[in-house]
Structures are given as structure tokens and as C-alpha cells.
Amino acid sequence: MGSDVFQPGITAGRLDPDSYAEHFSDLHPRLDAHEALVAADRCYFCHDAPCITACPTDIDIPLFIRQIATGTPDAAAKTILTQNIMGGMCARVCPTETLCEEACVREAAEGKPVLIGQLQRYATDHLQEQGIHPFSRAAATGKKVAVVGAGPAGLSCAHRLAMLGHDVVVMDARAKPGGLNEYGIATYKTPDGYAQTEVDWLLQIGGITLQCGTALGDGFTLEDLREGYDAVFLAMGLGGVNALDAEGSNKDGVRDAVDFIAELRQASDVAEVPIGRDVVVIGGGMTAVDAAVQAKLLGALNVTLVYRRGRDRMNASVFEQDLAASKGVRIVTHAVPVAVHGNGSVREIEFEYVDDAMKGTGQTLRLPADQVFKAIGQTLIGDGIPELDGRKIKVSETGRTSVAGVWAGGDCASGGDDLTVTAVAEGRDAAMDIHKVLVG
Amino acid sequence: MADLRSEFIGIKSPNPFWLASAPPTDKEYNVRRAFDAGWGGVVWKTLGFDPHVVNVNGPRYGAVFGADRRLLGLNNIELITDRPLQTNLDEIKAVKRDYPDQAMIVSLMVPCEEEPWKKILPMVEETGADGVELNFGCPHGMSERGMGSAVGQVPEYIEMVTRWVKANTRMPVIVKLTPNITDIRKPAGAAKSGGADAVSLINTINSITSVDLDLFAPEPTIDGKGAHGGYCGPAVKPIALNMVAEIARDPELHGLPISGIGGVTTWRDAAEFLALGAGNVQVCTAAMTYGFKIVQEMISGLSDYMDSKGIASVDEIVGRAVPNVTDWNQLNLNYVAKAKINQDLCISCGRCFAACEDTSHQAIAMSEDRTFTVIDEECVACNLCVNVCPVEECITMEAMTPGSTDPRTGRVVQPDYANWTTHPNNPSAKAAE
Ligand SMILES: Cc1cc2nc3c(=O)[nH]c(=O)nc-3n(C[C@H](O)[C@H](O)[C@H](O)COP(=O)(O)OP(=O)(O)OC[C@H]3O[C@@H](n4cnc5c(N)ncnc54)[C@H](O)[C@@H]3O)c2cc1C
Ligand SMILES: Cc1cc2nc3c(=O)[nH]c(=O)nc-3n(C[C@H](O)[C@H](O)[C@H](O)COP(=O)(O)O)c2cc1C
Ligand code: SF4
Ligand code: SF4
Ligand code: SF4
Numbered sequence: 079m080g081s082d083v084f085q086p087g088i089t090a091g092r093l094d095p096d097s098y099a100e101h102f103s104d105l106h107p108r109l110d111a112h113e114a115l116v117a118a119d120r121c122y123f124c125h126d127a128p129c130i131t132a133c134p135t136d137i138d139i140p141l142f143i144r145q146i147a148t149g150t151p152d153a154a155a156k157t158i159l160t161q162n163i164m165g166g167m168c169a170r171v172c173p174t175e176t177l178c179e180e181a182c183v184r185e186a187a188e189g190k191p192v193l194i195g196q197l198q199r200y201a202t203d204h205l206q207e208q209g210i211h212p213f214s215r216a217a218a219t220g221k222k223v224a225v226v227g228a229g230p231a232g233l234s235c236a237h238r239l240a241m242l243g244h245d246v247v248v249m250d251a252r253a254k255p256g257g258l259n260e261y262g263i264a265t266y267k268t269p270d271g272y273a274q275t276e277v278d279w280l281l282q283i284g285g286i287t288l289q290c291g292t293a294l295g296d297g298f299t300l301e302d303l304r305e306g307y308d309a310v311f312l313a314m315g316l317g318g319v320n321a322l323d324a325e326g327s328n329k330d331g332v333r334d335a336v337d338f339i340a341e342l343r344q345a346s347d348v349a350e351v352p353i354g355r356d357v358v359v360i361g362g363g364m365t366a367v368d369a370a371v372q373a374k375l376l377g378a379l380n381v382t383l384v385y386r387r388g389r390d391r392m393n394a395s396v397f398e399q400d401l402a403a404s405k406g407v408r409i410v411t412h413a414v415p416v417a418v419h420g421n422g423s424v425r426e427i428e429f430e431y432v433d434d435a436m437k438g439t440g441q442t443l444r445l446p447a448d449q450v451f452k453a454i455g456q457t458l459i460g461d462g463i464p465e466l467d468g469r470k471i472k473v474s475e476t477g478r479t480s481v482a483g484v485w486a487g488g489d490c491a492s493g494g495d496d497l498t499v500t501a502v503a504e505g506r507d508a509a510m511d512i513h514k515v516l517v518g
Numbered sequence: 519m520a521d522l523r524s525e526f527i528g529i530k531s532p533n534p535f536w537l538a539s540a541p542p543t544d545k546e547y548n549v550r551r552a553f554d555a556g557w558g559g560v561v562w563k564t565l566g567f568d569p570h571v572v573n574v575n576g577p578r579y580g581a582v583f584g585a586d587r588r589l590l591g592l593n594n595i596e597l598i599t600d601r602p603l604q605t606n607l608d609e610i611k612a613v614k615r616d617y618p619d620q621a622m623i624v625s626l627m628v629p630c631e632e633e634p635w636k637k638i639l640p641m642v643e644e645t646g647a648d649g650v651e652l653n654f655g656c657p658h659g660m661s662e663r664g665m666g667s668a669v670g671q672v673p674e675y676i677e678m679v680t681r682w683v684k685a686n687t688r689m690p691v692i693v694k695l696t697p698n699i700t701d702i703r704k705p706a707g708a709a710k711s712g713g714a715d716a717v718s719l720i721n722t723i724n725s726i727t728s729v730d731l732d733l734f735a736p737e738p739t740i741d742g743k744g745a746h747g748g749y750c751g752p753a754v755k756p757i758a759l760n761m762v763a764e765i766a767r768d769p770e771l772h773g774l775p776i777s778g779i780g781g782v783t784t785w786r787d788a789a790e791f792l793a794l795g796a797g798n799v800q801v802c803t804a805a806m807t808y809g810f811k812i813v814q815e816m817i818s819g820l821s822d823y824m825d826s827k828g829i830a831s832v833d834e835i836v837g838r839a840v841p842n843v844t845d846w847n848q849l850n851l852n853y854v855a856k857a858k859i860n861q862d863l864c865i866s867c868g869r870c871f872a873a874c875e876d877t878s879h880q881a882i883a884m885s886e887d888r889t890f891t892v893i894d895e896e897c898v899a900c901n902l903c904v905n906v907c908p909v910e911e912c913i914t915m916e917a918m919t920p921g922s923t924d925p926r927t928g929r930v931v932q933p934d935y936a937n938w939t940t941h942p943n944n945p946s947a948k949a950a951e
Contacts, residue, residue: 119585122908125868128888183865187909 083355083379087448088331090352092377098349101375105266106170106196114200117193118147124183129194132181134494134503135162139178139194146201155205156212158198163237163506164230166206166276167259168499169199171267173364175397177499206275211282216243221516224249224307226294229257230498231313231488233280234505235512240285242513247307248286251293257315257488259498261340264368265348266375300462304483309512312463312471312479312486313505316456316496322360324427326418327452335359335369335453342372354449357381358427360415361453363393369451370407382445384410384429386436413443424450458490467492477508485512520824522817524558524832526797527690527715527775529648531558531621534832535788535816538779538800539564539625539651539694542810544599546609550616555810556817559621561692561718561800564598564653565606565642566627567634571597571659577738580727582753591753592803593727595738595745597659598627603641611645622646623692627653627665630675632682639687649689652679652714654705655696655721657748667721670696673708680712692777695719695761697754702761703768710774717765718777718800720758722748751803755781759794763843766795783812785819792832793839847939852932854918855899857881857892863912864890870903870913878902895925 082092093101109117121143129139137158145154158165174180174195182191205212221244225232228250236246254260259273281288294300294314303310319334321327331354345351353376359369362385370383383402385392388411392399402409413429414436420426427450429443458470464479465472470492477485487504494500524534536559537543537552544563552560573596582591599606614622624647628634642650653660654670661668669675676693683691693709695702697720706717724746728737736744758780765771778796782788783804791799804812820832829835859870859882866888874882881896882903892903904913918924920933940947 116586122867122869125872126884127868128866183867186865 083377086355088352088354090350092353093349095349097377102265102269102348104269105264106199108203109193109196109200114146114151114197117197118143120184121147121192122183128181128183129178129192132178133162134177134497134500135165135168135506136503137161137165137178137198142201143192143194143197146197151201151204152208152210152212154197154201158202159205159212161506162499162502163234163280164259164276164498164502165198166202166279167230167263167268167273168502169195169202170272171259171263172497172499173395173397176395206279209279211279213237213241213283215241215283215285218245219243219517221245221308222247222306223309223311223512223516224303225311225313226250226303227257227313227315227488227490228252228255228277228288228290229313229315229488229501230259231315231490231501231505232257232311233277234502235311235313235485235487235509236286236505237280237283238506238509239512240283242509244285244308244513244516246286247289249289249292249294251291251296251314251317253290255288255290257313257501261343262336262365262368263343263498264339264372265342266372295460295462300464300481300484304481308483308516310484311477311505311508311512312484312490313488313501314458314460315489316458318457318459319452320455320457322415322452322454324415324417326420326424327415329418329420329424330422331420331424331448332418332450332452335361335365335451336456338369338451339365339372342376348376351376353378354447355379356446357449357451358445358447359383359451359453361385361451361455362387362391363453363455364398365456366451366453367394367398367402367407369453371402371405373449373451374405374407378449380408380446381406382408382410384413384415384445386412386414386432388412388434410443414438416442418450419444424448456489475507476511477504478511520821520829521831522558522821522824524798526621526777527649527692529559529621529623529690530619531798532556532619533558533813533817533820534792534798535813536560536621536623536777536798536800537805538802539623539653540802540806541596542802542805545601545606546613549609549613552805552810553613553617553620556813557620557810558798559623559648561623561625561651562606562610562647564625564627565603565638566598566665567638568603570600570602573597573600574740576740578747580737580747582727582751589803589807590751591725591727591749592751592806593725593738593747593749594722595658595747598625598653603638607641607645610642610647614646614648621648623649623651625651625653625694627660630664630669630679635679635682636686639683639689643687643689647689649692649715650683650687651692651694651718652683653694653721654679655694655719657696657698657722657724658746667696667698670694670705670721671699673704676705676708677712680709680714684713690715692716692718694721694779696721697723697757697761697780702764703771706765706768706771706774710771714774716775716777716797718779719761719765720754720780722750723754723757725749750780751807752781752783755783755787759790762791762796763794763840766837766840767843783807785816785823788816789820789823789835790839792835793837794843795837795840797836798832848937850935850937851941852920852934852936854924854931855915856894856897856918857899857901857903857913858916859890859892859903859913860911861889863909865909865912866890867908869906869908873902873906897926 123140142154142157179191185191225248256273357373357378417428431439431441464481471486473491485508488501522533539561543560580593657667660666693714778791779800
């Protein structure tokens with residue numbers, strides 16, 4: 079424990095260097111060859127395997143695991159990447175406990191699923207670390223597609239289109255590609271710059287021009303793109319955040335969790351990221367948990383995550399909740415923020431307890447806080463975009479929007495969970511549909 | 519606790535678990551530790567005359583693995599003892615003196631002439647050993663020199679050598695058989711005619727376990743080349759069990775004592791050999807895989823089993839399954855069973871479905887929600903689903919009661935026994951009387 083943990087206020091360097099290194103290392107260290115063989119041997123090679131059905135990208139899991147078991151991890155990687163070009167990132171960030179591993183029959187049999195995620199990482203790392211890109215481009219079609227957003231949805235779509243012979247221009251508002259892989263995912267899930275490594279590897283296919291620092295709506299419109307390209311794929315994620323409806327929420331020390339996480343992800347040295355002594359996170363999703371856990375890892379003394387409903391309603395999986403608890407995050411449920419107290423900067427935050435129907439009980443809770451993170455949901459921003467379905471762009475099964483020649487996928491589009499793997503699946507499927515439309 | 523004491527052709531041992539002639543019984547150091555660990559007896563690593571043989575200096579084993587690198591089959595190209603004869607004899611004598619209650623058998627392999635046998639037998643007697651085992655089984659190296667399986671594959675030689683040995687020693691004689699023949703009853707019969715007190719089987723099976731796909735050479739590979747070896751371990755048990763049963767149920771050979779060898783790994787394997795007619799068992803690969811301590815599980819397991827069955831002595835198990843080993847044409851064709859899936863145990867892996875749908879009788883149905891059920895109209899009770907299901911006891915074979923109708927054939931299940939010899943489809947059927 080560093081000497082500065084008791085220091086009030088928002089300060090950097092609360093811990094000693096070793097603690098930082100330990101806290102932000104790989105959450106699941108990668109399997110070595112022996113561990114991978116032992117884990118692979120547990121797979122039953124199920125018929126019409128339920129794990130495949132549970133994977134949003136339909137990776138042929140029994141096949142790739144058998145390929146690992148028989149000593150051909152590169153063939154396994156190709157099986158994975160054929161379905162999911164970001165299989166490497168997904169292996170690190172997928173909530174497998176609610177996807178493939180939840181469906182694994184060995185979860186039913188023994189409560190211990192085959193380690194699908196970790197085996198997937200073993201195979202994809204094995205291939206990518208040799209610099210091998212196992213895909214090549216089909217003959218050029220002469221068609222040109224614009225992709226807005228270089229997150230998982232955009233990149234997945236771009237790769238598939240390039241492979242099919244189209245030329246692709248990917249534009250992203252940020253300085254670096256990768257979307258939330260680069261700016262959002264928890265540090266300990268993707269250490270050592272893997273997001274950029276993966277993007278570089280993906281771009282080896284060729285035919286993809288990346289334009290960072292280029293934002294739709296800033297100098298060009300969707301109409302311009304429709305005119306300049308044969309098709310457009312919108313994958314700009316959810317750039318906005320919901321506002322906190324509580325008195326005094328504009329005080330210093332109150333900020334969006336996603337900004338804090340992005341700052342942390344971009345820091346060249348995590349020790350330089352300042353953190354409060356008493357941190358309160360509001361929200362119940364993956365972003366809330368990630369902010370809370372990482373606040374703790376940065377050396378915050380007290381971190382409390384406050385959610386307005388019961389634990390069972392939290393979007394963060396049980397695994398994520400347990401992870402937070404194991405790191406020392408306190409989870410408070412059934413409480414809504416009503417006021418932020420403090421003189422200029424936040425000092426305390428006040429909640430009211432609510433029942434299951436979200437009705438106020440009149441009982442309140444005051445938590446000391448020198449930093450408050452809001453993680454109460456992200457929203458789509460943008461003008462002149464296609465018709466919405468609720469708060470997201472309305473799309474068909476294959477990603478078609480209300481506007482001819484414009485497809486959308488990932489977090490900005492309706493349907494599917496807001497997960498990396500879902501974004502990859504939607505990008506791929508839209509690419510297949512665009513291809514069908516462009517070349518008949 | 520059940521009484522595990524065993525007496526095999528007059529040789530007493532505290533239990534029926536002997537170590538087979540092989541590396542575990544290669545020298546004094548090993549055998550003392552084996553006896554201390556609880557083994558009932560040993561067959562000392564095969565002796566020959568000096569100059570002693572030499573082994574290769576590269577790898578001598580190859581293996582076949584199951585899941586989690588569990589060793590299922592072992593292949594070896596080791597020869598008989600590679601130490602001087604007198605060294606072995608001195609050690610045998612010293613060990614036997616210190617362990618009078620454990621069985622000490624000496625395995626022998628000398629050229630196929632009477633003189634060498636006449637010469638070596640008194641030397642063995644002098645050690646105080648309880649008996650000899652004639653190694654007519656080694657399939658590699660020694661056979662090229664006219665010994666081992668080169669003798670074991672010619673019944674006339676077996677009979678001749680056995681007779682020489684019986685004429686030249688008072689010790690009980692066990693003849694160890696090679697499985698590398700077509701009909702195990704022939705060499706067993708030859709041993710019996712030659713006067714053998716017992717046969718032991720099986721020795722190892724000719725094998726190549728794997729090929730190095732970079733060198734394109736069999737494994738184990740020695741300087742780029744490989745030779746066939748002898749296969750043993752769990753994988754050979756079914757072959758050994760059948761050969762033991764073939765001898766045990768043969769009218770001519772009935773009553774010939776058998777020492778069962780081949781893949782014995784657990785108490786259960788041992789009990790199976792006993793049930794099929796072996797008077798005791800010998801173990802090699804299991805000890806080489808896990809060390810001498812496994813005998814403790816064999817002892818506790820067999821005695822638990824005997825207690826639970828109310829069996830007082832090992833002899834009561836010996837041969838108990840032999841009357842139930844029959845020929846295919848004697849099996850009851852009126853017996854009808856159906857597979858049944860226990861839905862509480864089923865984990866919905868679908869392996870039974872894949873197996874039955876792709877390679878059998880399309881008798882398993884799969885629903886949208888992955889419920890797997892047997893279609894009695896199609897099920898021929900082949901048992902494949904039972905064998906591929908990863909969950910024990912999940913699929914069972916249920917016999918149909920006589921009088922009910924088999925939905926597959928539409929025929930009423932008959933209460934009486936009827937086999938192929940009288941079946942109407944059999945061109946040479948004899949009409950039932
Ligand atoms: C903190 C946090 C943690 C998460 N953790 C996980 C996790 O562990 N596992 C998991 O599966 N999912 C996780 N998610 C969800 C996951 O990151 C998203 O579902 C996924 O990244 C969505 O991909 P996308 O391509 O649709 O959008 P994004 O990844 O958001 O990418 C959109 C891109 O579009 C760019 N863009 C936006 N507007 C414009 C514009 N006008 N012009 C040009 N470019 C624009 C952005 O700069 C960005 O690069 C997490 C999300 C957050 C916020
Ligand atoms: C390395 C090795 C060496 C062996 N050497 C002999 C031997 O010298 N004499 C002999 O009769 N059998 C020998 N055998 C055969 C074993 O005694 C035994 O018959 C065979 O391995 C089958 O039993 P198991 O499946 O328990 O190993 C040898 C087996 C192995 C693995
Ligand atoms: S469900 Fe589990 S055991 Fe079955 S194929 Fe998938 S990973 Fe293998
Ligand atoms: S088992 Fe022992 S002798 Fe054999 S190779 Fe290994 S270390 Fe050497
Ligand atoms: S093989 Fe066994 S566990 Fe698997 S579906 Fe069939 S009955 Fe169920």
C-alpha cells in the first residue's frame with residue numbers, strides 16, 4: 079500500500095510502482111501450450127454445439143478446439159478469424175460467462191465450462207504473433223465503400239469488404255482507430271497495446287484506407303458520402319452520455335465514467351492518472367463496473383458503486399459484479415442520486431432508497447465523495463442520420479437503414495447487445511449484404 | 519477385509535497381484551521396493567546367458583495417449599536383462615531370503631536347445647526361487663535371434679522346450695505366451711502337452727505406435743530409424759481378456775492354470791481377468807506409469823468388491839464368468855432392448871445424436887430445445903450411443919418384457935430362447951425340434 083492512500087482529494091501516484099504494474103496486468107494470463115492442451119481435451123465436440131449458437135459471431139468452437147488439441151493452433155485461429163476477425167480482442171473482452179461458456183454443456187455437467195475464451199486467445203495469439211494474416215483479397219470489384227467509425231463494427235465490416243475485393247475508406251473522429259477497444263475496454267482486459275496491434279494486423283488485408291481525425295458532420299454529411307461512395311456503413315457507436323438528473327451535478331469532481339476510462343487507457347503511465355480517495359460510481363453496467371474497479375486499482379480508498387435497481391437487473395454480469403467485489407468495491411443497490419453536495423467541488427453525494435418499482439422510500443444515504451463517475455448510459459449523437467428505432471438507428475437483420483445505400487451496425491444500431499462481439503458480427507453481416515447489393 | 523491370499527500352482531503369495539517380468543522387476547533395488555509397497559509376487563526380468571544383451575541407447579518407448587495425456591498404450595523395444603547372469607542370480611537369492619512370503623518367479627530365455635536349459639535351471643533353483651516362467655513371447659530383438667516369440671509362434675517348439683524344462687527341474691513351470699499368433703489355444707495346448715504347470719499371457723503385441731512426420735520414421739526413432747516394438751498397457755486389455763477366455767473355456771484346455779497379463783491397471787481390471795479364468799494377474803505398464811504404489815488401490819479395491827459381494831476368497835472369483843462366454847451363434851435373438859436416455863442426467867451435448875444419425879440407425883430425435891430422445895421404432899439397441907455419451911449411466915439399455923411389442927419390427931417379444939442356429943434366415947438352420 080502506498081503512502082498516499084489516505085490523502086483526500088483527487089491526486090495521482092497513490093500507490094508504489096509495483097502495485098500499479100500488478101494491478102493493471104492481464105486479468106487472465108494467457109494459457110501456455112500445456113494448459114491449452116489440457117483445457118482443449120475437455121471439449122466434447124458436441125453436435126450442433128450450443129456454444130456456437132451462443133456466440134454472436136457463430137465461431138465453430140468445437141472445431142477450433144479440436145484443432146488446438148491436435149496441435150494445429152494456427153488452423154484453429156483461422157477457424158475463429160473467418161467468423162470473427164476480431165477474435166483476438168473478443169477472446170479478451172467477451173463476457174463469456176453469459177455467452178459461449180454459459181451454454182457449454184460442461185457448465186451443465188460440472189459447473190465448469192470449457193475455457194473457450196482463453197483457448198480462443200491461445201490460438202489467435204499464436205497466429206498473430208507470427209505476423210501471419212491468413213486472408214487475401216478477391217479480385218478488385220471497382221466499388222468503393224465508406225465506413226464511419228473505426229470501432230469493432232466498422233473495422234469488421236471494412237475487413238470483410240476488402241476481402242471481397244472492394245476498396246474501403248474508414249473515417250474516425252478520434253486520433254486512433256479501434257473505437258472502445260482503444261478508449262473504453264478495461265485496461266487489465268487488453269494490456270500491452272493489443273487494440274492497436276490488432277488493428278495493424280487487421281489492416282494487413284490491404285485495400286483499407288484509414289482516415290483518423292475525420293468526423294461525419296464536421297465538414298461533410300451523410301449525403302456527401304452517399305454521393306462519393308457506392309455504399310456507406312455507419313458504425314459510430316454511442317458518442318454521447320446521459321445527463322445526471324440530480325441537484326448540483328455540475329460540481330467539480332463529477333464526470334463521465336467513459337471520459338475517465340479513456341484518459342486511463344491513453345495514459346502512458348497509469349501512476350499519473352489522478353483519482354479520488356472516496357469515489358462513487360453511479361450506474362449498473364459494464365462501464366460502471368470498469369470505472370469502479372479501475373478507480374480501486376488506481377488506489378482509491380473507498381469505492382462505492384450505486385445502482386438504482388436490484389443486483390439481478392444490473393447489466394454487468396455476475397462475473398463482473400464478483401470481480402468488483404473481490405477488488406473491494408462496495409455495491410449499493412436500490413438508490414437514486416438526488417443531490418451533490420459541496421462547495422464548488424463535490425464533498426458528498428446524497429441518494430434516496432427506492433423500491434423495486436423505483437418509487438422513493440423517503441430514506442436517504444449520504445456518501446462522502448471527492449470524485450463521482452456517471453455511468454448511466456451512452457447515447458447516439460449526430461444530425462442527418464437515418465430513421466431511429468427508439469434511441470438507435472433502425473436497421474434490418476442485415477443492417478440496412480431507412481436510407482438506400484446506407485447500412486449501420488454496432489452500438490449505434492438497433493438490435494443486439496452493446497458488446498464488442500455483437501458489433502463485429504453486425505459489421506460482418508452488413509458487409510455481406512453490401513457485397514450482395516453491389517455486385518448482385 | 520476379504521482374504522486376498524493367493525495360491526497359484528502351489529506358489530503362495532499375500533495377494534494375486536504380481537509384477538510381470540519387465541523393468542519393474544529388473545533388479546534387487548526395484549523388487550525390494552515393490553515388495554515393501556505390497557506386491558504379492560514378481561516375475562524377475564527375463565534372464566539369459568552371458569554375454570548379456572545390450573539395449574539401444576536411444577529411446578525405447580513409444581506411447582498412445584488419451585485425453586489429458588493419459589497413457590493408454592505403451593510400446594517398447596527393450597530386450598531381456600542387460601546385466602550379467604550371476605549378478606541377477608545373486609540378487610534374486612538375496613531378495614527371496616529376505617521376503618520368504620512373496621512369490622519369486624524367474625523368467626528365462628535361452629537358445630532353443632536342451633543343453634542351455636539344463637545348464638541354467640539348477641542355477642535358478644539354487645536361488646530359492648519359487649518357479650520359472652519361460653519367455654516365449656518377446657516380439658522384438660530376441661525373436662530375431664531365434665528366441666522369444668520365434669519359439670512362441672511354433673507350438674511344436676513350445677512343447678519341446680517345455681518338456682526339456684520339466685525334465686530338468688522340480689520347480690513349477692509357467693509358459694508365457696505371445697499374442698502374435700492367430701489362435702491362442704494352439705500354443706497353450708502345446709504348453710500343456712509339454713507338461714507346463716500354467717500359462718501366462720499376454721506378452722506384448724507387435725506394434726508401431728506412431729510416425730514422426732518430420733523425419734518420416736516410426737517412433738521411437740533412433741538416429742532416423744525405428745523398429746516395431748511390443749505393445750502393452752490399457753489398450754491391450756481387451757485382446758488379453760479374450761485370449762484368456764479362449765483358453766479358459768476350451769474343453770481340452772479347461773483347468774490349465776492361467777496367469778493373466780495385459781493392461782491390468784486397476785483392481786477392476788484384475789477382477790475381470792480373474793472372472794475369465796486367470797488364477798492371478800501380472801502387471802507391468804500400470805506400475806511403469808504410476809509407480810509401485812498403485813497396488814494399494816488394487817488391494818483395497820478388490821477386497822472392497824469381495825466384501826460387498828460376500829466373496830471370501832480370490833478363488834471364488836476365478837473363472838466365474840467363463841460359463842457366460844459363448845459364441846455369437848448362441849446368443850438369444852429373442853432378447854430385445856431399447857436405449858433409454860435419462861433426461862435428468864443428459865447434458866445435451868448431442869453426441870449420441872451425431873453418432874446414431876450419421877453412422878447408425880437414425881434412432882435419436884433432437885428437438886429445438888436440444889432434448890434428445892430415443893425413437894423406439896428405429897432403435898436396434900446397438901449400444902453406440904451408450905458408448906459415446908460422456909455422462910456415465912445417462913443412456914441405458916432397457917430389456918423389453920416378453921409379451922410387449924417391439925415398435926421397430928412390430929413383433930411380440932418372445933419369452934423363450936432362440937439363437938441363430940435355428941433362425942429361418944440361416945440357410946443352414948436346423949429346424950427346431
Ligand atoms: C467502458 C466500457 C467498457 C466496455 N467493456 C466491454 C467488455 O468488456 N466487453 C464487451 O464485449 N463490450 C464492452 N463494452 C462495449 C463495447 O465496447 C461496444 O459494444 C463496442 O465497442 C461497440 O463497437 P462499435 O464499433 O459499435 O462502436 P465504438 O467502439 O464505440 O466505435 C465507434 C467509433 O466511431 C467513432 N465515431 C463516433 N462518431 C463519429 C463521427 N461522427 N465520425 C467519425 N467517427 C465517429 C468513434 O470515435 C469510435 O472510434 C464496453 C463499453 C464501455 C463503454
Ligand atoms: C519395457 C518392457 C520390457 C519387457 N520385457 C519383458 C521381458 O523381459 N520378459 C517378458 O516376459 N516380458 C517382458 N515384457 C512384457 C511384460 O511382462 C507384459 O507381458 C506386457 O507388458 C503386458 O502387460 P502390461 O499391459 O501390464 O504392461 C516387457 C514389457 C515392457 C513394457
Ligand atoms: S458446448 Fe462445450 S464441450 Fe460442447 S463443443 Fe462447445 S465448448 Fe465443447
Ligand atoms: S524415464 Fe528416466 S531414464 Fe528414462 S529418459 Fe526419462 S529420465 Fe531418462
Ligand atoms: S450423448 Fe448423453 S449427454 Fe449427450 S445428448 Fe446424448 S444422452 Fe445427452
